[in-house]
Each structure stands twice: as C-alpha cells, then as structure tokens.
Amino acid sequence: MENVKDATYRFFELAAEEKVKYSKENSATKHVRYGSSFSLDAEKASEWKDYLSLFYVSEDEALATWPHACRDEAFEYMKKTKALAKQVLNVLTKKLNVNEIDKTKETLLMGSIKMNFNYYPICPSPDLTVGVGRHSDFSTLTILLQDKTGGLYIRPDNRHGWIHVSPIHGALMINIGDALQIMSNGRYKSIEHRVTAHGSKNRISVPVFVNPRLSDVIGPLPQILASGEKAKYKNVLYSDYVKHFYWKPHDGKLTLQYAKITPN
Numbered sequence: 415m416e417n418v419k420d421a422t423y424r425f426f427e428l429a430a431e432e433k434v435k436y437s438k439e440n441s442a443t444k445h446v447r448y449g450s451s452f453s454l455d456a457e458k459a460s461e462w463k464d465y466l467s468l469f470y471v472s473e474d475e476a477l478a479t480w481p482h483a484c485r486d487e488a489f490e491y492m493k494k495t496k497a498l499a500k501q502v503l504n505v506l507t508k509k510l511n512v513n514e515i516d517k518t519k520e521t522l523l524m525g526s527i528k529m530n531f532n533y534y535p536i537c538p539s540p541d542l543t544v545g546v547g548r549h550s551d552f553s554t555l556t557i558l559l560q561d562k563t564g565g566l567y568i569r570p571d572n573r574h575g576w577i578h579v580s581p582i583h584g585a586l587m588i589n590i591g592d593a594l595q596i597m598s599n600g601r602y603k604s605i606e607h608r609v610t611a612h613g614s615k616n617r618i619s620v621p622v623f624v625n626p627r628l629s630d631v632i633g634p635l636p637q638i639l640a641s642g643e644k645a646k647y648k649n650v651l652y653s654d655y656v657k658h659f660y661w662k663p664h665d666g667k668l669t670l671q672y673a674k675i676t677p678n
C-alpha cells in the first residue's frame with residue numbers, strides 16, 4: 415500500500431509536460447488517461463481533482479503503456495486488489511444463493527478493472543468547490559486506498575446524513591457499486607460518497623474499480639429471481655449504464671434510475 419501511494423506522488427510530481435503526454439489529446443492509448451475534474455463538458459463548476467486512470471486490458475499492454483513513474487507498483491497493487499475483490503465477492507454472492515463464482519460469473523462480476531490515481535491539490539477556496547461531488551460508483555465493488563488527509567464522506571441513508579470516513583493507516587475501504595445493487599436486485603446498496611476540497615493539504619487516493627465488461631448485459635441474478643422475487647431492475651447493457659453516468663455532473667445515485675423498473 416505504501417508503494418502505491420509513493421508511486422501516486424511520483425506520478426503527480428512529474429513535470430507538467432510529462433504528465434500531459436497521457437492526456438485525452440496525447441495519450442497513446444485510450445486505456446491510460448490523465449485529466450482533471452470529472453466531466454468538464456457536463457459540469458457547471460469543475461471538481462478540484464487531477465487523476466490518472468489506468469484501465470487494465472492485459473499485462474503486456476499495461477507494461478507497454480502505463481507511465482514508468484508508477485507502472486510496476488500500479489500493476490502489483492492491481493493484481494493483489496483483484497484477488498481481494500474475488501474473495502469479498504465470494505462471500506457477498508453466497509448470500510445471494512450463488513454457490514460458487516465460476517468463470518462466467520467471475521467475468522460478469524469482475525471482468526474489467528480500472529484503477530485511478532487521484533490527486534486533490536490544496537484548494538485556495540475550499541468552500542466554493544468540492545474534491546468529488548456526491549455519487550455512487552458504477553462498479554461492482556470499489557476498493558479504495560486513501561492517505562491520512564481525510565475529507566471522504568459517505569451517506570448510507572437519509573437518516574444518518576454524511577459520515578466522515580476517518581483514514582486508518584493500513585486499511586482499505588470496500589464500497590458496493592451500482593452494478594452489484596442491480597445484480598443483487600437491491601439487496602446490496604451502493605454507497606453514496608463525496609470528497610471535500612482541502613485548504614491546506616494535498617490529498618491522494620487510489621480506488622480500484624472492479625466492474626463488469628462494457629459489453630456485458632447486467633440485471634438481477636437468476637439465482638435471486640428463482641424464488642419468485644420480482645425484479646426491481648431491468649437488464650441493461652453495461653456500456654449504456656456507464657454512458658449514462660458520464661452524461662451529467664455527479665448527482666448522487668440518480669444513474670440507478672436508468673436501470674429501475676418503475677411500477678406503472
């Protein structure tokens with residue numbers, strides 16, 4: 415964990431000309447992307463964040479295209495996190511009557527992995543913006559490593575309001591994402607979260623998003639509906655779901671409405 419945090423700093427401390435080689439305009443592959451904020455086209459106000467996004471396709475591609483400043487650490491960390499995600503998903507899906515995660519299930523639950531290095535620079539007017547606006551992730555699971563700065567909040571439900579996730583040294587935070595909410599027919603709920611901007615400290619975080627593949631169709635698992643339970647979500651093409659997420663600024667859990675079956 416310390417190695418990947420050091421690697422994150424190493425990347426963001428590179429000269430601007432080095433980092434910009436990985437921007438949307440310049441990157442040699444669409445699987446490696448350096449940028450700012452969330453969706454600059456859709457937002458009224460930008461979020462106070464830079465990121466490096468690494469979409470894992472294969473070991474060869476990763477070694478050939480990920481930035482040298484962080485490549486080896488990112489790859490090692492991604493592999494370990496993936497193994498952890500599988501263990502967690504095994505436990506979670508047992509409760510959904512899925513006895514074993516076979517190859518097909520594994521692909522559906524965790525067929526694609528994206529890792530972000532997030533860097534939130536010191537913000538001169540933290541009250542005027544945010545680090546990341548409130549949202550839930552579109553992943554199956556997100557495994558999040560944060561440094562000791564703080565500023566991440568979650569909102570489990572309306573009653574409790576926003577709760578600060580105090581950083582714990584050596585701990586990872588595991589969040590349920592929208593894809594698992596849909597596949598579990600709402601038994602597992604994705605968690606709404608946001609990050610505030612900080613007036614005197616830089617912050618880094620490293621989320622690993624464990625996702626279905628863009629070409630997968632996701633919907634409530636047959637094992638759940640077998641008992642006659644009514645489907646609360648439609649089958650949706652995952653790439654359509656993701657597109658829907660990026661269309662608009664961060665807006666809580668609104669994207670889920672897209673997959674919801676609305677009673678008429």
Ligand SMILES: O=C(O)CCC(=O)C(=O)O
Pocket residue numbers: 530532546551558560566607609618619621
């Ligand atoms: O920086 C964090 O702690 C969370 C980042 C986040 O929510 C995201 O990248 O989806």
Ligand SMILES: [Fe+2]
Pocket residue numbers: 549550551607
């Ligand atoms: Fe998130």
